Amino acid sequence: MMIKLTTFYFNPKSNSPKKKQLPGIKYSSNSPKKKQLPGIKYSVEDVVWAKFNRRPWWPCHVTTDPQIEVHTKMKDPSRRPCRLYFVRMFGEIVDQAWVPAKATFPFEGGHQFEKLPVLRRRGRQKDKDYKYTVKLTCNCFVCEKTGELLLCEGQCCGAFHLQCIGLTETPKGRFICQECKTGVHTCFVCKKPDKEVRRCMIPVCGKFYHMECILKYSPTVAQNRGFRCSLHVCLACFIINPANPGISKGRLTRCVRCPVAYHANDYCMAAGSVPLANNSFLCPNHFTPRKGCKNHEHINVSWCFVCSEGGSLLCCESCPAAFHRECLNIDMPQGSWFCNDCRAGKKPHYKDILWVKVGRYRWWPAEVAQPKNVPENIYRMRHEVGEFPVHFFGSKDYVWTYQARCFPYMEGDANNKEKMGKGADAVYKLALNEAAERFRELQAEKEMRQLQEDRKNDKKPPPYKHIKVNRPIGKVQIITADLSEIPRCNCKAEDENPCGIDSECINRMLMYECHSQVCPAATRCQNQSFTKRQYTEVEIFRTLSRGWGLRSVSDIKKGAFVNEYVGEVIDEEECRARIKHAQEDNICNFYMLTLDKDRIIDAGPKGNQSRFMNHSCQPNCETQKWTVNGDTRVGLFALEDIPTGVELTFNYNLECLGNGKTVCKCGAPNCSGFLGVRPKNQPSSDDKVRKLKKKVAVKRKSQLEVSKEREDECFFCGDGGQIVSCKKPGCPKVYHADCLNLSRRPAGRWECPWHQCNVCRREAASYCEMCPNSYCKQHREGMLFISKLDGKLSCTLWALDTMNKTKCR
Numbered sequence: 001m002m003i004k005l006t007t008f009y010f011n012p013k014s015n016s017p018k019k020k021q022l023p024g025i026k027y028s029s030n031s032p033k034k035k036q037l038p039g040i041k042y043s044v045e046d047v048v049w050a051k052f053n054r055r056p057w058w059p060c061h062v063t064t065d066p067q068i069e070v071h072t073k074m075k076d077p078s079r080r081p082c083r084l085y086f087v088r089m090f091g092e093i094v095d096q097a098w099v100p101a102k103a104t105f106p107f108e109g110g111h112q113f114e115k116l117p118v119l120r121r122r123g124r125q126k127d128k129d130y131k132y133t134v135k136l137t138c139n140c141f142v143c144e145k146t147g148e149l150l151l152c153e154g155q156c157c158g159a160f161h162l163q164c165i166g167l168t169e170t171p172k173g174r175f176i177c178q179e180c181k182t183g184v185h186t187c188f189v190c191k192k193p194d195k196e197v198r199r200c201m202i203p204v205c206g207k208f209y210h211m212e213c214i215l216k217y218s219p220t221v222a223q224n225r226g227f228r229c230s231l232h233v234c235l236a237c238f239i240i241n242p243a244n245p246g247i248s249k250g251r252l253t254r255c256v257r258c259p260v261a262y263h264a265n266d267y268c269m270a271a272g273s274v275p276l277a278n279n280s281f282l283c284p285n286h287f288t289p290r291k292g293c294k295n296h297e298h299i300n301v302s303w304c305f306v307c308s309e310g311g312s313l314l315c316c317e318s319c320p321a322a323f324h325r326e327c328l329n330i331d332m333p334q335g336s337w338f339c340n341d342c343r344a345g346k347k348p349h350y351k352d353i354l355w356v357k358v359g360r361y362r363w364w365p366a367e368v369a370q371p372k373n374v375p376e377n378i379y380r381m382r383h384e385v386g387e388f389p390v391h392f393f394g395s396k397d398y399v400w401t402y403q404a405r406c407f408p409y410m411e412g413d414a415n416n417k418e419k420m421g422k423g424a425d426a427v428y429k430l431a432l433n434e435a436a437e438r439f440r441e442l443q444a445e446k447e448m449r450q451l452q453e454d455r456k457n458d459k460k461p462p463p464y465k466h467i468k469v470n471r472p473i474g475k476v477q478i479i480t481a482d483l484s485e486i487p488r489c490n491c492k493a494e495d496e497n498p499c500g501i502d503s504e505c506i507n508r509m510l511m512y513e514c515h516s517q518v519c520p521a522a523t524r525c526q527n528q529s530f531t532k533r534q535y536t537e538v539e540i541f542r543t544l545s546r547g548w549g550l551r552s553v554s555d556i557k558k559g560a561f562v563n564e565y566v567g568e569v570i571d572e573e574e575c576r577a578r579i580k581h582a583q584e585d586n587i588c589n590f591y592m593l594t595l596d597k598d599r600i601i602d603a604g605p606k607g608n609q610s611r612f613m614n615h616s617c618q619p620n621c622e623t624q625k626w627t628v629n630g631d632t633r634v635g636l637f638a639l640e641d642i643p644t645g646v647e648l649t650f651n652y653n654l655e656c657l658g659n660g661k662t663v664c665k666c667g668a669p670n671c672s673g674f675l676g677v678r679p680k681n682q683p684s685s686d687d688k689v690r691k692l693k694k695k696v697a698v699k700r701k702s703q704l705e706v707s708k709e710r711e712d713e714c715f716f717c718g719d720g721g722q723i724v725s726c727k728k729p730g731c732p733k734v735y736h737a738d739c740l741n742l743s744r745r746p747a748g749r750w751e752c753p754w755h756q757c758n759v760c761r762r763e764a765a766s767y768c769e770m771c772p773n774s775y776c777k778q779h780r781e782g783m784l785f786i787s788k789l790d791g792k793l794s795c796t797l798w799a800l801d802t803m804n805k806t807k808c809r
Helices: 110-115 178-182 235-240 340-344 411-415 426-457 572-584 685-697 796-803
Strands: 007-010 017-020 047-050 058-062 072-074 083-089 096-100 104-106 221-223 226-228 252-255 261-263 274-277 280-282 353-356 364-368 388-392 398-401 406-408 538-542 548-552 561-564 567-570 592-594 600-607 621-628 631-638 784-786 793-795
Touching: 047 083, 235 261, 353 388, 353 426, 364 426, 411 426, 567 572, 572 592, 572 600
Parallel strands: 252 280
Antiparallel strands: 007 017, 047 058, 047 104, 058 083, 072 083, 083 096, 221 226, 252 261, 274 280, 353 364, 353 406, 364 388, 388 398, 538 548, 561 631, 567 600, 592 600, 621 631, 784 793
């Protein structure tokens, strides 16, 4: 039986009695239990009422503290557990602070204000007639202007001037607008009222949409049974990286006419936007061209953005872009057509380098300028929503333009300035040089800014499953040879370095790996790097402009085995399905490498450290296909001595199809500008000296002797018109598609029939100079002769057709 006895005694230093327990008796413990920490009530972007800094209850949204990057924390030090939330105010006065949970309430509407508890009254709040009034910087839903606005306490969260809704004085009590009373709201996109519209799930948004209207905006996210509209995501950041967690963080400014939002800074804000308040603006989508203004006429380029050739082009109706339908591999669209960039909402930004068309002048490089930074007389020139000033290189002139008369300056333009400036005047050449220099400066700034952002958001590489060997998927099989089929080398166990890099091992020369049970060197064999996984020590790191990369931890000798490229082994059908899925989900990173004609290694979902190795036009590693145990495997080997800390790269040899050109950022001296394009040859200094001496000795050729890059007439019929050109380097021939019996223009790297034997279709060795006939070494005998008329090599078919006065087939 447990007895509880308690006696009181007085502390001489205190007047309060204390409990005293007698010795030798078992007592029950009455000590208070430790209080549990309060749970988290709010998440980021939740809208709450908050009271702080001697202000009345104010509508705020929970956000992340930029210094410690959290939205909630415990008050420290504190005897009582108290959870704090970081909130930011809505309205003209933008203030933010850490607020205790007891000073917050979930926001449901302005009607709650009268019922909120009084924590402490100060100043005007002591008055009995004190009423919640806020001077807002949001815009009137009717006239789009700021001022003293009346807030609707219904679902739309609207704000109105009294005169805009036909009122002369502020109504008493709760104000509900006409749309909220009737329940028929207007779609924010198509501006049509309908009962079927649905509200954005963000409490403070209040915008209504038809589902088919809002889903046209890619930043829209479906969540549970509702959706989050695109007004809560920075469109510029979303286009660069939809997975970036920062696209919805920070202060956003929103268009008052359509669901477009940007971060309130010069890097994200689209050029041509007109600010209305600190959180609202008019976006360039609402540009209206003036009648009779030549600088407002839409213009498209006369060449394809993919193959750079002319002909019948499909033109974007929002920007100057133009494409061959065959280069995009699409059917002829019905009605209006917009390019991929315009459909995604991509716009020019301040400090962008653009090609701009003004009047009859050629396309000229210019930089987008901030309106506040241009001379006053330029700023006073008449301009509309969507127009922005550009500063031309070379001439130093200014002009107001818009998206339909400019397109982006690319890396390839900076590398080809000498070619573009051939035959041009001095001012244009100066403009090309200044544009190329300025473009590289801005690229370096952008890359540094992107690196800081990536390091802030991505502290670890993207997740993947690490595997040590290739994993077959589906019907694909991994081949395993019998021991009797594995070749045996002539090395001996007593050799200094049996089967080593510097040895004369026949297996190593033929790229066969030795087997421990077959090789005469047995355990001393040094040609078993794949099987034993004898990889070089490397580490993953964040590069400046190319995401994650791989670098050496120790010195690597030339020819050393660096790593094996492993992943899931798939067939061609599965490969096409994965590429299609990636394109639909806007995934830009591919890790596929061809193993043989029927199998591809995909290191995307599963792989090892080699998947992080980047491309370079001047690599320090290369891929080699070795036969290991009867199966083909891919290894990465050093092309040169690589010091510690140097990034490891290899040439992807990417095959670019259609409009899938990817900009190369390797920074090598011979960089081609795009993946899949052969790197430029970099002659040595001795070669340059020899060429200069030859130029001095040889007389300058006349203009008539200079051969054209492309001929003007069809090589088949000799007429001009809409022609297609051969993409084989050095071939100037062009043709009509009808003359070659082609139903549509060929896409990609197309080679004309002049390079194929008429009989066997193999590579031609001898060519008729009068028609597209050609022959290989095996079939050219008796088919070609030198014409006595002009001394050109001609074929017998052309001679017969000429005599019969018919066109050569």
